[in-house]
Amino acid sequence: MSCRAPMxxxxxxxxxxxxxxxxxxxxxxAASATADAPVTEADLAAHMKILAGDAFEGRAPGTDGEDRTxxxxxxxxxxxxxxxxxxxxxxxxxxxxxxETQALGGTATFNVNGRxxxxxxxxxxxxxxxxSVSLAGVPAVFVGYGIDSTGQVNADVxxxxxxxxxxxxxxxxxxxxxxxxxxMLADAGASAVLVIATDAVPWDALRESVGSKxxxxxxxxxxxxxxxxxxxxxxxxxxxxxxxxxxxxxEAAASADYRGMALPVxxxxxxxxxxxxxxxxxxIAKLPGAKPDGKAVLFLGHWDHLGLCAPEGEADRxxxxxxxxxxxxxxxIEVAKRLGKGPRPDRDIYFLATTAEEKGLLGARxxxxxxxxxxxxxxxxxxxxxxxxxxxxxxxxxxxxxxPAYDAxxxxxxxxxxxxxxxxxxxDAFIQRQDGWALGAKGVTSxxxxxxxxxxxxxxxxxxxxxxxxxxxxxxxxxxxGAAEDADLHVALGRAFADTKRWPGK
Ligand SMILES: [Zn+2]
Numbered sequence: 001m002s003c004r005a006p007m008x009x010x011x012x013x014x015x016x017x018x019x020x021x022x023x024x025x026x027x028x029x030a031a032s033a034t035a036d037a038p039v040t041e042a043d044l045a046a047h048m049k050i051l052a053g054d055a056f057e058g059r060a061p062g063t064d065g066e067d068r069t070x071x072x073x074x075x076x077x078x079x080x081x082x083x084x085x086x087x088x089x090x091x092x093x094x095x096x097x098x099x100e101t102q103a104l105g106g107t108a109t110f111n112v113n114g115r116x117x118x119x120x121x122x123x124x125x126x127x128x129x130x131x132s133v134s135l136a137g138v139p140a141v142f143v144g145y146g147i148d149s150t151g152q153v154n155a156d157v158x159x160x161x162x163x164x165x166x167x168x169x170x171x172x173x174x175x176x177x178x179x180x181x182x183x184m185l186a187d188a189g190a191s192a193v194l195v196i197a198t199d200a201v202p203w204d205a206l207r208e209s210v211g212s213k214x215x216x217x218x219x220x221x222x223x224x225x226x227x228x229x230x231x232x233x234x235x236x237x238x239x240x241x242x243x244x245x246x247x248x249x250x251e252a253a254a255s256a257d258y259r260g261m262a263l264p265v266x267x268x269x270x271x272x273x274x275x276x277x278x279x280x281x282x283x284i285a286k287l288p289g290a291k292p293d294g295k296a297v298l299f300l301g302h303w304d305h306l307g308l309c310a311p312e313g314e315a316d317r318x319x320x321x322x323x324x325x326x327x328x329x330x331x332x333i334e335v336a337k338r339l340g341k342g343p344r345p346d347r348d349i350y351f352l353a354t355t356a357e358e359k360g361l362l363g364a365r366x367x368x369x370x371x372x373x374x375x376x377x378x379x380x381x382x383x384x385x386x387x388x389x390x391x392x393x394x395x396x397x398x399x400x401x402x403x404p405a406y407d408a409x410x411x412x413x414x415x416x417x418x419x420x421x422x423x424x425x426x427x428d429a430f431i432q433r434q435d436g437w438a439l440g441a442k443g444v445t446s447x448x449x450x451x452x453x454x455x456x457x458x459x460x461x462x463x464x465x466x467x468x469x470x471x472x473x474x475x476x477x478x479x480x481x482g483a484a485e486d487a488d489l490h491v492a493l494g495r496a497f498a499d500t501k502r503w504p505g506k
Contacts, residue, residue, distance in 0.1 A: 060307025
């Protein structure tokens, strides 16, 4: 699961209260709706142990861990009877081109009215877009939030250093957040963008974010030649030297028609980075349908995780990603085996294991932009992510509810398996943090169905605990009962959505 949109604690309290009501409904009754052999905890544990083992190095894209992960998933899916998808560049694999950048260091020198303005070392952090960047005499402009109330860039920043506020603009609705605003200023021609740090995020965290490796799709526009953060105190001192008052500038910037303020400041920058271009891979395979009608079901889940995540010197440096998302891949392997073995479904069923979900759903976005399966053919996409959270008997929640026919089929299938439903819609708080979002943005109905997003107390305990830490290791303590039940549910959902008599296809 991706970390891009942190959840507010207040949401959790409301959700926990609401889910507590749902959880008091009638207990599940065992029912066997299909002839498929039930998926067991041991089935899932066997895959998770391997995928989350240290030999896989935390499954970071572009590492040996990726090669091992691909070999394992392809091997298991081949055993299940899946086939290569015509149109994938290499059978089974869809290459996804990336650029990885890591800042090595940089310098900034400010001249105010022609005089050197000294800056504390730890009051600015920089990263360069290219391996080596050197800029001299860049004129500075304070742009406030960098946008006006219509969401357009608010000042002429071409060839300039744009100094921008971090926090969300206090005017307008649904305006872009700082990352997007920073990119917009870069697209508008800014030579450098410095974001003034906010009290809401610790300076250490901002410094770390600049120093750590960043990955982007090679097809995505790069940022400004130089970007970084300026501490609030340093910004105020710079404004003061330039004859301005920081508080007054911020107040003026709160106006929806603020157009920026040119400063008598010129900046010199140098920045060194390592820049690496490489390809990672989505894995895509298909179970050919018995009576294909041009519609298809797509199962997906991300194979990647964070790789080496703890600093040198720590005893355990590997973020193994057992729950996130070896658990989901384990489910997709077992679902493929059940569907491959039992009566062959009418429609084609695709299985997609995506890369770089943890970097912002990048593999899924690439697939959505370069689909090897026509997106219009996909009648439903079922994403499986972070699924080993809850015990057996947990109600079924669905991220992406709202289309009555889909909701009714999910309800029917789940009920037939003896599952109860949690339909309060609060699972949707996670909708942007999972791969289905990238497909949903292209009009594909994308659902994430299961117990993990139903019991918010359990989910919160994971998110505030082992999530995205080296502690997300495989262990016997991980609850797999709910995941096993959810795997059975996905087998049944795959059969239902691929049944031409039962599901019209749109
Ligand atoms: Zn994650």
